[in-house]
Amino acid sequence: MSEIAxxxxxxxxxxxGAVSHTLVNGIxxxxxxxxxxxxxxxxxxxxxxxxxxxxxxxxxxDGEVIIxxxxxxxxxEDDRAHVRLTKCxxxxxxxxLLPEFTSLENVLLPMRAEGxxxxxxxxxxxxxxxxxLGLKDHAQKRPNQLSGGQRQRVAIARALSNRxxxxxxxxxxGALDTSSTEQVFGIxxxxxxxxxxxxxxxxxxxxxxxxxxxxxxxxxxxxxxxEGQKLAPEPAVAAPTDQ
Amino acid sequence: xxxxLLVNIAWTHVTTRVRQTLVGMAGVAMGVGFTIMMAGLMEGxxxxxxxxxxxxxxxxxxxxxxxxxxxxxxxxEYGAVQMSNVANVNNRPGIRHPESMMxxxxxxxxxxxxxxxxxxxxxxxxxxxxxxxxxxxxxxxVRVSKLASQMxxxxxxxxxxxxxxxxxxxxxxxxxxxxxxxxVSLVAGQGTQVSSTVVGVFRSGLKRVDEGQIYATLGTAxxxxxxxxxxxxxxxRLNNPLIADTxxxxxxxxxxxxxxxxxxxxxxxxxxxxxxxxIVLTVMGAMLLTSSFATYNIISTITNEKxxxxxxxKSLGMRETSVRSIFIMEAAMIGLVGMIAGWAIGxxxxxxxxxxxxxxxxxxxxxxxxxxxxxLHYIVAGGISLLCCTGAAFFPARKATRVHPVxxxxxxx
Numbered sequence: 001m002s003e004i005a006x007x008x009x010x011x012x013x014x015x016x017g018a019v020s021h022t023l024v025n026g027i028x029x030x031x032x033x034x035x036x037x038x039x040x041x042x043x044x045x046x047x048x049x050x051x052x053x054x055x056x057x058x059x060x061x062d063g064e065v066i067i068x069x070x071x072x073x074x075x076x077e078d079d080r081a082h083v084r085l086t087k088c089x090x091x092x093x094x095x096x097l098l099p100e101f102t103s104l105e106n107v108l109l110p111m112r113a114e115g116x117x118x119x120x121x122x123x124x125x126x127x128x129x130x131x132x133l134g135l136k137d138h139a140q141k142r143p144n145q146l147s148g149g150q151r152q153r154v155a156i157a158r159a160l161s162n163r164x165x166x167x168x169x170x171x172x173x174g175a176l177d178t179s180s181t182e183q184v185f186g187i188x189x190x191x192x193x194x195x196x197x198x199x200x201x202x203x204x205x206x207x208x209x210x211x212x213x214x215x216x217x218x219x220x221x222x223x224x225x226x227e228g229q230k231l232a233p234e235p236a237v238a239a240p241t242d243q
Numbered sequence: 244x245x246x247x248l249l250v251n252i253a254w255t256h257v258t259t260r261v262r263q264t265l266v267g268m269a270g271v272a273m274g275v276g277f278t279i280m281m282a283g284l285m286e287g288x289x290x291x292x293x294x295x296x297x298x299x300x301x302x303x304x305x306x307x308x309x310x311x312x313x314x315x316x317x318x319x320e321y322g323a324v325q326m327s328n329v330a331n332v333n334n335r336p337g338i339r340h341p342e343s344m345m346x347x348x349x350x351x352x353x354x355x356x357x358x359x360x361x362x363x364x365x366x367x368x369x370x371x372x373x374x375x376x377x378x379x380x381x382x383x384x385v386r387v388s389k390l391a392s393q394m395x396x397x398x399x400x401x402x403x404x405x406x407x408x409x410x411x412x413x414x415x416x417x418x419x420x421x422x423x424x425x426x427v428s429l430v431a432g433q434g435t436q437v438s439s440t441v442v443g444v445f446r447s448g449l450k451r452v453d454e455g456q457i458y459a460t461l462g463t464a465x466x467x468x469x470x471x472x473x474x475x476x477x478x479x480r481l482n483n484p485l486i487a488d489t490x491x492x493x494x495x496x497x498x499x500x501x502x503x504x505x506x507x508x509x510x511x512x513x514x515x516x517x518x519x520x521x522i523v524l525t526v527m528g529a530m531l532l533t534s535s536f537a538t539y540n541i542i543s544t545i546t547n548e549k550x551x552x553x554x555x556x557k558s559l560g561m562r563e564t565s566v567r568s569i570f571i572m573e574a575a576m577i578g579l580v581g582m583i584a585g586w587a588i589g590x591x592x593x594x595x596x597x598x599x600x601x602x603x604x605x606x607x608x609x610x611x612x613x614x615x616x617x618x619l620h621y622i623v624a625g626g627i628s629l630l631c632c633t634g635a636a637f638f639p640a641r642k643a644t645r646v647h648p649v650x651x652x653x654x655x656x
Contacts, residue, residue, distance in 0.1 A: 088560075112251075113561050
């Protein structure tokens with residue numbers, strides 16, 4: 001039986017206000033270690049909200065997120081931050097690299113924030129990561145000196161720097177051209193193949209077929225799950241219900 | 244959380260915004276510089292005034308009176324007794340056995356003591372002016388006062404050159420058109436009148452002294468009082484005038500006569516200085532606080548510009564307090580460099596002011612502006628400024644780091 005890396009139990013995210021709004025509506029989910037899960041769905045369906053909850057960027061209104069066996073609903077904000085720092089790596093649609101720092105410094109950021117490694121070891125790992133993503137020659141360049149694809153690869157290197165169990169990516173190819181998209185998705189696939197858990201939100205059904213499992217979200221609920229051979233066809237779903 | 248990382252980010256932020264950083268530093272530097280200048284000017288003028296005051300008068304004056312009425316023998320003998328209309332025996336005025344008392348005081352006093360006779364009289368030279376006549380021993384007086392250095396014409400020793408010789412203040416001399424060598428008439432309260440020769444003119448710098456005080460020998464003053472051999476005042480000069488209060492209490496405890504320190508004699512003036520100090524401190528505090536608004540503006544701007552970075556740092560797992568401390572460190576960096584620049588500006592301003600002289604219409608001389616240089620001014624101004632800067636940064640930093648990262652990430656996407 002596979003080991004569960006990430007689990008959601010009765011996950012609900014509601015925004016209270018003059019008009020209440022439910023972004024995630026009772027999702028149960030278990031992602032195995034080394035599994036590559038793609039989350040698809042129309043705009044406003046709640047897929048990014050689900051991802052932020054799974055990555056502890058947001059707190060659920062109800063339910064529980066269990067990361068590597070550790071329940072997180074009762075953790076303080078600082079403890080949640082520590083779990084994010086050590087167990088989750090984030091990649092967003094935009095690279096979100098710190099503009100004043102070089103590629104290498106951006107990659108070193110999570111390691112330096114954790115402060116467990118020596119500077120020498122951190123530098124070695126940072127260069128190693130950039131090298132593995134074909135960016136060794138760009139280590140000393142600032143984000144504005146890199147192409148979109150290169151920036152996103154630096155962001156992936158940053159996400160991997162603390163050796164997290166889980167990589168959470170929110171439309172990582174949304175702002176990239178076709179070749180960069182292929183490259184980034186290929187990297188994420190490789191990361192999963194190396195034993196890390198990858199959860200990706202994407203609008204691109206073709207890319208989603210490269211995942212081990214695809215969850216199709218509609219109105220904050222998992223409408224359909226596709227695995228194995230069933231990944232390929234695009235599900236017939238209702239028109240987008242923008243929220 | 245590795246501290247180096249936070250310092251590194253803070254340093255990067257301030258060094259990549261050179262113009263804003265320089266404006267902030269200039270604000271702090273001006274605040275610190277002008278505060279140091281103001282403190283130096285105010286304390287300099289105060290010290291100058293006090294020095295003049297202290298130089299002009301004895302540090303401790305022993306008077307021939309007591310602070311409280313003497314205890315009656317009946318009070319000493321009986322536990323409970325009521326007396327009314329008790330009249331003290333009318334003792335002869337003056338300090339008893341002044342020579343032995345002075346000898347006793349000289350054995351431990353960190354300074355010197357000299358006898359004097361203080362009385363009032365009227366000086367007549369065409370016009371009549373009420374004055375305080377102080378009889379002194381010219382040989383001993385030079386040890387207890389700065390009279391010798393205040394002489395503009397003649398010398399203190401000249402008092403012994405002519406019978407009933409007097410030394411008068413410059414302002415009084417001008418008022419009555421008296422010149423050295425002139426003869427004036429002194430009239431005492433009891434009607435005693437003597438003719439005196441003016442043998443010298445002094446200028447202390449204090450108008451009330453220069454216009455209302457004259458010096459004669461002990462003998463002349465005793466004649467004016469009609470009390471031969473009387474000494475009604477012992478004048479003490481200390482090596483350190485600041486301990487006058489303590490010494491006065493000890494002297495009074497030892498010899499029983501009322502001993503007044505220069506601080507007690509000028510307590511009203513000193514309390515007005517305390518009020519002035521409070522006002523000056525308030526103004527300086529306001530200046531430093533105002534200068535910290537520049538830092539507040541800069542940190543507000545940086546935190547606004549860096550909302551996305553804040554969101555990313557938080558999403559990567561950096562704690563809110565760590566992210567907040569980055570911006571507080573930025574303010575501290577601005578404050579620190581501004582403070583050092585402010586010290587240089589403050590010193591330069593103080594030095595510049597000290598080169599200026601102002602014409603004093605009362606004394607008719609060019610008086611340099613007194614500046615007091617004290618490391619305390621630099622430490623206090625710098626410390627308060629640094630505190631204000633970091634305090635000013637705290638609120639925008641706290642506001643910015645409370646932002647939920649998801650809101651920013653969603654907004655950017």
